[in-house]
Amino acid sequence: MAYWYTVISLMCINTILAWSVYSSFMTGTVSLGQAGFFAIGAFASASLTAIYGWHIVPATMMGAVAAAIVGLAIAIPTLRLKGLYLTIATVAFVEVIRVVFHNIKYGRDGEFAIDASSADARQMPWIGPDGPLGFRHIIYLTEHHITPGEYAMWLVLLVIAFGVYFWVLERSRLGFAMRAVEEDEIAAQGVGLSHNFLKVFAFAIGAAIAGVAGSLYAHLLTFITGDDFNIPLTVMMLAYVVIGGGQTFWGPILGALIFTLLPEIARETKEFRLELFGIAMLATMVFRQHGLITRDMVRRAETRIKTAFTGRNTIGPDEPGAPAPNPTKK
């Protein structure tokens, strides 16, 4: 059972990561730098809990703040770049962060977990990132007797909270402004929207969300190294959004869920699971170019739910999802 709790936790973390990409995706900014923010959040919050003994909630918040500050520092100069040029500039950032965390060493000596005189206790554990050996002994969850089930439950609640944020955002003036910037920057500027503010804001929020995910990931796995946060991972996060569908916030959830579950379910096929994974990705892109969930599908489903509750048809005749006109009725 603990195995499935961990899978659920990973699904939640990947959903949050997909949303962190989606946040700037809403303004038309395709970021491939999320693995860098993920790493910053992970190392910052794990340092606070493991080295300084903080509670996990403020540590996660600090991780998010650190990621957001770096995100701002990255966003302000690079958002002058257009289109995929920005995307490839952010890839370079991931590589810098990866190598820095691969080599950094700070922290303190840990306590002996077992009797100091026994043979196994010759070496003191090093609490903190230890160069290429990685950051080990992030034992907050075991120290505070948080079971995998409880942790998974908190993560699900957090995912719901972020979902509510995006649900509200997509229906707010801010969300519409972001979508306007995505459609056409000049037109958005013409109607008085500050496209630079919107893009930087969305990027920083995305960075903060990735920082939260990083903290959750570090405490779940208890061991992180700089090499975890590599370029395949950062492309994977973008893949969740593109495969699930980048038009609504439902798409990233589906993308993250499918592509976290698929390798676990395909565990039966043992060594061929990564091939299956790649082929599934390829096939999705070839057969559903707008992603699995499109805006029209969401709108249709919402209308159907609304109709079921209120008993009347709220959709206009020209909108997608409208029922076919009934020729027998006059």
Add this chain to the structure above:
Amino acid sequence: MQFDEFFFIDLIQTGIDGAMLGSVYALMAIGFALIWGLLGILNLAHGQTVAFGMFAGLVSAGHLKLPIPISFACAVVTGVLVALLVERICYRPIRRAHELVPMIATLGFWITTEEILQKIYFHMYFKDFMPFPNPFTMTRFTFGEFVIRFDYVVTMSVAVVLVAALYFVIYRSRLGMALRMVAAGHDIAHLMGVNVLKTLRSAFMIAGAFGGAAGYLLGYVANMANPYAGSMATVKGLFTMILGGAGSIPGAIVGGIVLGFTELESAYLFSFAYRDAIAMGLLFLLLVFRPQGLFGTRVEDKI
């Protein structure tokens, strides 16, 4: 590192080695630059042409004991075949979609083929990483204080010949004219009577040939054939292309040499562990101040 009488000699020696290594990076980046310049997509599967080219070179030269020119040709042909597969699966069916869609499709191709290659490598042929056949391992030239490895010279010469051939094709042939037309715009090229799809297929084939050749030369220089070389080649080739300017072929060449030079010099001057971080940090700074890269055409600025 210490400041003694050998400091400058070692500095220059490192620079020469870096520039030579960079010529392989340049070959990897040319494939990226061609596809980006013509299609505006990131072909993440390009590294796989490198990996398969290296593998074909290893099998033909090391396993079947074919002579070097034939095994080099095998590597190039394998690269072309992989690139054609990429074009057929990841580009042709979805060319009208958003530019990210082919990119994610090539990511799927990358993951799948890397796993398949790794299985072929370890289950069918070899038990472990194999040394790449290299008859010139210990051959070297000495110019006064400096030493130049002969395999670097071969690599550099092959790279120069390939680039010259590419320039000949682009500026002196009908195909090259069509390629330049397509780079200017697909619709206009179509109106002018260019068969756009056929031209793009040729572009993928050229990119694949460069990938296969880069794979062979990379195995040759590193003296090891590695089934995971595709990922490394994707990352390095991508950065080289970004450094030189996305879509620019002279940029890819200069970018490769600059990247190789920077990596080895920073490993020598600062620390080996941080060599990638220094190179990438410089690249990031460059992008902030000069987003189009060293040789890129000006990024279209709308406002």
